[in-house]
Amino acid sequence: MTVEVRALRPIKKNQEVTFSYIDDLLRPTAERQANLREGYKFTCQCDACTDSSSDERRAQIARLEPTSLQEYATWLTSADKASTNPKFADDYLIDRAKQAIALYMREQLSEPDVPHNALTHAETVLACHLARCMKREAVFWAGKVRTREVAMSRPLTRYTTRALNEPEQHELWNGRVTYVGKESPQKL
Numbered sequence: 001m002t003v004e005v006r007a008l009r010p011i012k013k014n015q016e017v018t019f020s021y022i023d024d025l026l027r028p029t030a031e032r033q034a035n036l037r038e039g040y041k042f043t044c045q046c047d048a049c050t051d052s053s054s055d056e057r058r059a060q061i062a063r064l065e066p067t068s069l070q071e072y073a074t075w076l077t078s079a080d081k082a083s084t085n086p087k088f089a090d091d092y093l094i095d096r097a098k099q100a101i102a103l104y105m106r107e108q109l110s111e112p113d114v115p116h117n118a119l120t121h122a123e124t125v126l127a128c129h130l131a132r133c134m135k136r137e138a139v140f141w142a143g144k145v146r147t148r149e150v151a152m153s154r155p156l157t158r159y160t161t162r163a164l165n166e167p168e169q170h171e172l173w174n175g176r177v178t179y180v181g182k183e184s185p186q187k188l
Helices: 029-040 054-063 069-076 092-106 121-131 135-151 158-165
Strands: none
Touching (some): 054 092, 069 092, 092 121, 121 135, 121 158, 135 158
């Protein structure tokens, strides 16, 4: 039998590489440790299990759910409501996704797969930059999305390839619109 292992992030020289025996890594340390003692007869001593602030960071990750396609679509068409609802501000989805990414990195976790009706946090940042015509940022985040696709042995999507190579031709480019009264949508 052959096993192929791919890293989803860079590994520093002499850095310990760990493997999780359990699935729900966002549960509190006490629950994770109890499962490991019961099922595998050991007490884990990894960074997450020995860092007292890890539980709070993991709870924050759990609260920062991936962006649903409906939430993204609402954000796209609600720029005119940003002054009355912070969820519609230009940077709201980007800031929330970047906060989740930073927490995943701090906890040395990889973002799990998301449901088919949602975007990963990196895809959210990419989509928002495309919608706001931010070419440099869109290409940067397309590279991050592509790295994840490659590491997870997934074929490169047309969505990612176009964002990398022709962001201005992407279907999401300049997609942030505002409704002015009852007129048709106007691009910002």
